[in-house]
Amino acid sequence: MLKDKLIHHVDPPNGADLPFDFAACAHGVRRSAYLSVGGYNEDLFYTQEEGDLALRMYDHGGWRTIFGTSPVLHLMQSNTKTSYIQDYTGARNKILFYYRYAPLRYLPGRIAGSTVTELIQAIKRRRIAPKAKGLLDGFVMVLTRKAKRTPVKLASFQAYLAQR
Numbered sequence: 001m002l003k004d005k006l007i008h009h010v011d012p013p014n015g016a017d018l019p020f021d022f023a024a025c026a027h028g029v030r031r032s033a034y035l036s037v038g039g040y041n042e043d044l045f046y047t048q049e050e051g052d053l054a055l056r057m058y059d060h061g062g063w064r065t066i067f068g069t070s071p072v073l074h075l076m077q078s079n080t081k082t083s084y085i086q087d088y089t090g091a092r093n094k095i096l097f098y099y100r101y102a103p104l105r106y107l108p109g110r111i112a113g114s115t116v117t118e119l120i121q122a123i124k125r126r127r128i129a130p131k132a133k134g135l136l137d138g139f140v141m142v143l144t145r146k147a148k149r150t151p152v153k154l155a156s157f158q159a160y161l162a163q164r
Contacts, residue, residue, distance in 0.1 A: 033057055043147065046085060048093040055101060059156040087130035091118040095138030096147050103151045
């Protein structure tokens with residue numbers, strides 16, 4: 001909460017579960033917490049980076065979000081607007097995200113499910129090339145070991161899935 005030009009952390013009411021995503025344009029985290037998890041994952045440029053950071057912070061002992069403030073107004077792109085980079089990174093980053101953080105018992109299903117979902121979206125929107133290229137590049141990074149595998153705790157991943 002912004003008060004007297006300082007950001008104050010506020011615990012959620014009644015111990016409510018904390019969200020895993022936050023608006024890229026309007027968030028603040030403690031520097032020490034940000035640095036303790038290694039900051040943003042630079043492999044996830046443009047899509048998934050906020051959820052990635054939130055999941056790692058949660059996995060390292062939780063984090064508190066700011067409650068009781070004014071709602072953030074975030075101008076979203078129209079669904080009819082086409083964006084090669086958004087389609088490409090969205091598909092690629094889902095593969096990289098689940099490969100890196102999903103515990104082994106969830107990994108095959110999450111990778112397969114994301115692949116199918118992305119391909120269905122590509123066909124429906126008639127934008128197959130960027131999604132297919134993103135998926136291919138994600139799989140190439142995994143298979144050539146350019147993507148890291150650092151799964152989070154099972155309980156953290158299950159909490160993340162419960163909020164999806």
